[in-house]
Amino acid sequence: MKRALLGFVIAAGAFAQPGGGPPLRSLKQVVVPQVPGVERYVRDRAALVVLGKALFWDMQAGSDGRTACASCHFHAGADHRAKNQISDPLNGFPVNLALEAAMFPLRKLADSTNRNSTVLADTGMRVGSAGVYRREFKGIVPGEAAEAGVELYDAQAFTLNGLNTRRVTGRNTPSVINSVYYQRGFWDGRALQQFTQTVRILRDGRLENEEVRLTNAQLANQAVGPILDHVEMSYAGRSWQMLARKMFHLAPLGLQQVAADDSVLGPFARIDGRGLVDEVSYLRLIQKAFAPELWESGERDEYSQAENNFGFFWALALQAYQATLISDDSPFDRFADGDRGALTALQQEGLRFFQQQGRCTTCHSGAEFSNAVLGNNNRNAFQRTGVRPQEEDAGAGNGSFKSIGLRNVELTGPYFHNGGQATLEQLMDFYARGGDFANNSLRPFAMTSAQRAAVVEFLKSLTDERVRYSRAPFDHPELCVPIGHQSVPGNDPRFPRAAAEQWAGLPATGAFGERAPLQTFDELLHGIGGDGSRSNTMTRACTIP
Template identity: 35%
Template sequence: MSPQPFSLHPLKAGFAALATALLAGPFDTLQAQPQSQPQAETAAPLASLKSVPVPGPSAAELDALIQNKRSAVVLGKALFWDTRVGSDNKIACASCHFHAGADNRVKNQISPGLLAGDKTFQLGGPNSTVTVADFPLTRLAGVDDPSAAGRDVNDVVASQGALSTLFGHANRAGQADTCTLVPDAVGQGGSGFNVNGVNTRRVEPRNAPSVFNAVFNFRNFWVGRGNNMMNGVDPFGLRNRSATIWRVDNGIMRGQSMSLSTSALGSVASGPPLSENEMSCRNRSFAHLARKLANSTVLADQTIAPDDSALGALAVRRPTYMELIRQAFRPEYWNSDARVNISTGEVQAAQPVDLERARNNPRAQRRQERDQLTQTEANFSLFFALAVQLYQATLVSDDTPFDRYAAGDKRALTAQEVRGLNTFRGTAQCVHCHAGAEMTSASVANVLAEGRLDHRDGANGTVFRYDNGFFNTGVRPTAEDPGVGGVDPFGNPLSETRIAQSGKTGLLGNGFDFARELAIAADAPTAVDGAFKTPGLRNVELTGPYFHNGGKATLMQVVDFYSHGGDFAATNQPLPDPTIRVLNFSQKEKEDLVAFLLGLTDERVRFQRAPFDHPSICVPHGHAGTAASIQVDAAGRAVDVMQCIAAVGANGSVTPLQPFLALSPYQR
């Protein structure tokens, strides 16, 4: 099927499924074997990531929105790294993705088991520091004996974000938002990010995965809520029927729905800036962010290297964000003088500022104007999300030793790495989940070519249905975190399998065709609860801690996990994938597997060379003080300790990035 232009329809017209099929080609089907007798699968031929086209919306879809793609990439990189996107001017998207696209901070990085309903810190507490001794979070008495009792905590090692606050108002010229602190102690209705009455930065309930190569994922976030269809407003695609962007047609600005295919990166980008856990005061909108940033200078508080691969020209002259928006996006999305009433959706002509108006009650006028959005303010979520998507689409690390080996250079991997590769593709059956050149079966190519609703055989002839690329691997008990088995804010299942069972396939987009999928009964058993998206593995040496709970600190701990068949695979039966079983690898086999995983590091990432270069950034790294006592400023807020990272240009840094806690990947 040929790619079609993206859909822009008036709100009253409803939603139509967008038919777009990309990357059609020969990809081997990876079918799971019965639980009772797992069998080796035939792995697809080796392929370099260079051989895979970078997925995304069609040229026609982008041309309807973007007039200068290069400017859009510049805008996206600036927004991604600008700490003023955060309400307190200290948190950028990059604050959780500054180290090989991930986060290696160690102080104030612990969250209790919030998704399990537990607000009790077991490992440490707010503002504590994780150490080598804390890992793995689930530790068996014997490395390869999952039946032996050991230590287990349900805390999560993730990323610190925002303080618990309530939005007041946006300030112009890039100044921090005015917000009010909200107590975050458990006894006061909070989540427990509080020490002796002092709020600490909240920590996410899941670990931050790397954004490098995320463009290859059909859906994003661990649970796929970063929808494949971008609506320009939030992460939920066609599921949000009220999502609106504003476009000028024939001189009239109208509210319309948008559905941009194969754009999970844009869907993801629209979430964190407004999250009260990650970057924002509660109840802030993208319009507020626009009022703060649009007319401010790009990256005003940060340094840009003159040879930055995307931002270099900005080191000489810093434009405003509005200037970049005008360069990047077509004028029908920002050029109107009309205003939108956010309360009613009514479009009103711009009112002249004259003496008669000035005599009106100024307070009443200000209240009215707070409801009036410029077109730029109303569409800022679109500008932000699509620009960040186009920037992140450049972050492809396809020059690893493995990629060169797969392309024919048989000297690119050592003998030990080749042995590890053979185990990875053979007895370990890692390729069942980490399939294709992208090393994830959750890739755009695999999902669209092989089907979105997968199936596997279970015991007694039971056939389980599940979302292609999402697996329960026994990292944690299923009851603690539903994973893709959860629901979206509109009450729909996150799982595409359960969406199909409910008859709501019109919400799936990207040319979903039920006729191409294996028929699924409404009451068919599913294996989606506790399942999470399979991440790609490039640069995994540098992106610890690992899994959605951050529970393993080294690659050897990860290999141990799979060798003994998962920490909770037996507890979670029959949901875990049947490839999660006791493998009893020898120490030599484990070391070979770790060696192979080290062959997946792109040296451009290790040394932050283009396109992985970046402006300077200072990120919060816990608070001054300890887990028992925190220093406060004059306003009574916890004092941040800032970790500052210098700007790096296209030629990279002389200092290589290190693994989490600077540990050897072979350490357990």
């Protein structure tokens, strides 16, 4: 259905995208990338998405039995916490800091329009995401989500009065929504689209090793990273097989409530209890989703065939679930598809500034507002924008980072790989002054405060209401996330060196989502919306036992 592109695109033709990227358009017009040849291994795609959604949200997957992928990707696909989120791989940093609005932007200038004006404050610290404590893996305890581990002194100084705190990632967490379109994953593109893994497979009754190679699979490549990473989810040294054995003994999402009308998991939700019904175990879901050759062998050395292939199942399931997280129904999409009333006059003015004076489309083009997607010519996919000096983080090389997509940015602050800007207004000032550090590809531009307001309003037109209200396909199970420490020991006798911590709970949302819209990062810093007018305000108690 290629409708004639009305209005602004015709106007856009008059000032063709400066970087030669494709024109801005509706995401409804873009085909979701598929993984060719995956049918050889996957026999039921719907079951694969069920498996992927359960694994993504399951707190039992982390070594502490309390950390899911979702722990850092729960809010419009990104993180939304304000305490114990700081790291700095190069220097010391304030552990367990509670972020405040006045700290942003992290580099403060006397004149925000002039990057050569007096620097009032500057820090190389990054706003990342809290993961797990530094521990060494010692084994699993069948039937328990928490693994056995030994506490290690944290040399990277995630310590508070001599007590270990959760470690924090060295970069800000980007959204997983629309991430299926990227050619390469992560800020530096290190998750490549070619996914290669050796699986144990039955051929003619014999168990053989087969090297699987899949393309369009950066999300599969990406997914095998955090789960065994000792900052994000894992005690150091755990294996796929041990993770599999643990998960096979546990009810999927066994700690968390699942809404009966969850768009994917609803049919299997336990009505008066937590997690999925007994008939739906992780092994059963794998057997439903994957070809029998990958799991049916009775042969068993140290591990079963399904345990040996768990990394492969994990990668494909998470890719399949995340490929359903597509936000293609924002006011902008409706406008681009011909509904001229979908954008206000102010937003249309902002769109023109975005394309013309702002030159934003040099790097944020096409339906994804990113030059780093599959099928693009990938010019300006990775660029230097002078967010930080390149010695601090070389990114994809020489301080270049992914020209990341802009959909739902209203809800995913703070911004940039260092989380250095709290609001879209601060971000626009950054671009207008030509970035913070020299030797970048930006050109400064003049901007009145009215023009700035117009671009910010335009960026808000990229928010899909289903994301704003956590509606299907962005609905989710209950989740608890750690939101900082106290400088006294916690009450877990196995880990006397761990600092006590606080938790916030998010309720399960069914397909119809929340009644209140998601809070923005700036509102979080100002405590706006705690009266129930926003959701995910991080003020609700955690009810998970």
